[in-house]
Amino acid sequence: MQIHTVPVTPFMQNCRIVVCEKTNDAAIVDPGGDTHKLIAKLNRLNITPSTIWLTHGHLDHVGAADELAREFNIDIIGPHADEQFWFDALPQQAQMFGFAPRPAFLPTRWLTPGEVLTLGELNFEVRLCPGHTPGHVILVEHQNKIVLVGDVIFKGSIGRTDFPKGDGPTLIASIHREVLSLADDYSILSGHGEDTTVGHERQTNPFVSGKFG
Template sequence: MKIITIPVTPFAQNCRIIACESTQEAIVVDPGGDSDKIIATLTSNSLTLKAVWLTHGHLDHVGAADVLRRQFDIKIIGPHKDERFWFDNLPMQAQMFGFPPIDPFYPDEWLSHGDTLSLGKLKFDVMHCPGHTPGHIVFYEQDNKCVIVGDVIFKGSVGRTDFPQGNSQQLIESIKANILTLPVKTAILSGHGSETTVEHEIKTNPFVSGQYG
């Protein structure tokens, strides 16, 4: 599995290109913007884009998704259907976050907890992890011990819950049930900041380690 991280937009959101090295097929996870950078990277690495996958509906994670869908004639897959209101409100999000105007668009397929997705010879388990947003999902690739978590958990921190329909208790429950139960060497690829591991967060993350209550 090849992972290419492209920080996009002023929010420095970690858009990720995930590729199967056997087939050179790729997906883009959370293309928040800067579609030209994403397309150039796909081209320079001779990758065939098969789909866009989304963890949740915040604009800094989805802003370039529809551009890529139209450019490559592919599907947008995910997140969970409980994110629909965030897609309804994309114009409001653009105004709120200072992004260029954007019209509402919607995924081609919603995902549910327990779904699986394939990319070449790679297989990803879908887990519903609400709290930051109600329909947030994560993608776990067991063979490569890697989980793409969007804004659920960060190195030393967790996602915000002060947006509409955020829930702090639900977020912590999601992290403890779905992220911290993964093998300890699993790499956690977050939507912002540097990557970490399950082991590191169990030991040091003050929101979930129990060190501070």
């Protein structure tokens, strides 16, 4: 497995290009914007993406998904259906975040927890992690021990819960149930900031370690 990280939008959102090296299948995870930058990166890598996966409906994670889907004639998969109001509100999100005006779109299909997304010989387990947003999903690849967590947890921090339908206790519960239940040596790939590990966050993240407040 190869993972290429491309920070997009003024929010420096980590778009990930995930590649199965055995079959050359590639997924674009959370293409939040900067469509031309992403296409240039794919061209440089000589990669033709086969799918787009979304963790949640915030504009900095989905903003380029519709353009890339059209460009490569591929599907947009996820997140969970509880996220639809964020997709319906994409024009308002653009206004709220100070992005260029844009139309709404919906993914090709929603994801359900427990489902497995295959990419060549890689398998990603879908886990539902509400709290930052209600239909936020994370994607776990057990063979390579990585988890794509979007805005659920960051190195030393957790996702904001002050958006509509956000909820702090729900987010903490999601993190314990779906992220910290993984072994310490799983890598956490977050939507913003540096990569970390389950063990590091279990030990040091002040929001979940129980060592503070």
